[in-house]
Amino acid sequence: xxxxxxxxxVFVIILGVVGLLGYSGLRVDAMTVTSLTDDYSKEVKQxxxxxAELEKRMDKFASDLKELLSLPDRSxxxxxxxREPQNNDExxxxxxxxxxxxxxxxxxSKIPDDLKLLAEAEELKGQESVDKSEIKKLEEQSRKxxxxxxxxxxxDHTGRGMSDAEYRRLMQENTNQRSDISSKIAQxxxxxxxxxxxxxxxxxxAVGKGQKIEGHFGTKNYIVFTKLDCSKIVAQGVSLLLxxxxxxxxxxxxxxxxxxxxxxxxxxx
Numbered sequence: 678x679x680x681x682x683x684x685x686x687v688f689v690i691i692l693g694v695v696g697l698l699g700y701s702g703l704r705v706d707a708m709t710v711t712s713l714t715d716d717y718s719k720e721v722k723q724x725x726x727x728x729a730e731l732e733k734r735m736d737k738f739a740s741d742l743k744e745l746l747s748l749p750d751r752s753x754x755x756x757x758x759x760r761e762p763q764n765n766d767e768x769x770x771x772x773x774x775x776x777x778x779x780x781x782x783x784x785x786s787k788i789p790d791d792l793k794l795l796a797e798a799e800e801l802k803g804q805e806s807v808d809k810s811e812i813k814k815l816e817e818q819s820r821k822x823x824x825x826x827x828x829x830x831x832x833d834h835t836g837r838g839m840s841d842a843e844y845r846r847l848m849q850e851n852t853n854q855r856s857d858i859s860s861k862i863a864q865x866x867x868x869x870x871x872x873x874x875x876x877x878x879x880x881x882x883a884v885g886k887g888q889k890i891e892g893h894f895g896t897k898n899y900i901v902f903t904k905l906d907c908s909k910i911v912a913q914g915v916s917l918l919l920x921x922x923x924x925x926x927x928x929x930x931x932x933x934x935x936x937x938x939x940x941x942x943x944x945x946x
Contacts, residue, residue: 778919779942780892780899785911787885788902794883801876808865815865819858826851890939892917900933907939918942 829847887903888911901919911917918940925933 778894778922779916780890780894780901780919782890782892782911782913782915782917784913785888785890785908787908788887788889790885791883794879798876798879798883801872801879804872805869805876808869812862812865815858815862819855819862822851822855822858890917896930898931900931901939902933902935903939904936905938910941911939916942 826848829844829851887905888907890899890901890903890911892899892901901917901922902925919934919936920939921937922934923936925935927933
């Protein structure tokens with residue numbers, strides 16, 4: 678019997694006790710009145726009516742008391758009774774100790790390539806062709822300077838009027854120019870190697886890996902991006918355990934996650 682039923686039970690008992698007391702008093706009054714003269718016949722009729730009303734109330738009290746006593750005691754849980762599912766009970770995805778959640782797959786597809794990164798890689802490759810053209814121009818300048826130095830040396834040995842100081846100045850200037858060109862070419866080649874490595878990194882990163890999985894649990898919808906290819910175990914309608922989920926965003930009733938991997942799970946839909 679729960680608290681509310683106990684309160685009703687006590688209240689009915691109180692009414693019953695009051696009614697019994699009133700009933701007993703009226704019976705005494707009625708017995709006394711019957712011994713009086715006919716002048717009190719009117720009062721006797723009134724008392725008789727009140728006694729009849731109290732008898733009805735006593736019958737009602739006995740019926741209520743019987744109904745209350747027949748109710749089961751609900752102060753302790755009924756282990757044998759099955760709880761009927763409530764319409765407003767929304768299923769929630771099971772969450773493990775490590776934070777993994779379970780979803781039911783609706784659809785999935787391969788994560789597409791990152792077109793932005795691919796475009797950046799192509800841009801880097803285009804810059805490499807420009808730099809190689811610049812290297813060819815610099816190499817041609819260096820070759821011309823070397824030819825000029827050879828010509829200068831030839832003129833000196835044929836005795837074509839040139840002082841030693843002028844000869845040394847021209848030779849040193851030629852050497853310095855060719856050295857600057859060599860340094861510039863080495864710098865450009867280093868930049869080409871750096872850009873080439875960056876280009877390769879962007880291309881590797883741009884290639885789509887894993888799957889984009891759309892699923893649900895109850896009324897909640899999920900979009901999951903995997904880091905590894907899991908197409909061999911993913912299928913429509915299967916239950917998946919998301920390993921190490923990382924929340925990306927939540928909007929319009931859709932939860933988005935990144936996960937390291939997924940595993941098959943067994944849950945009731």
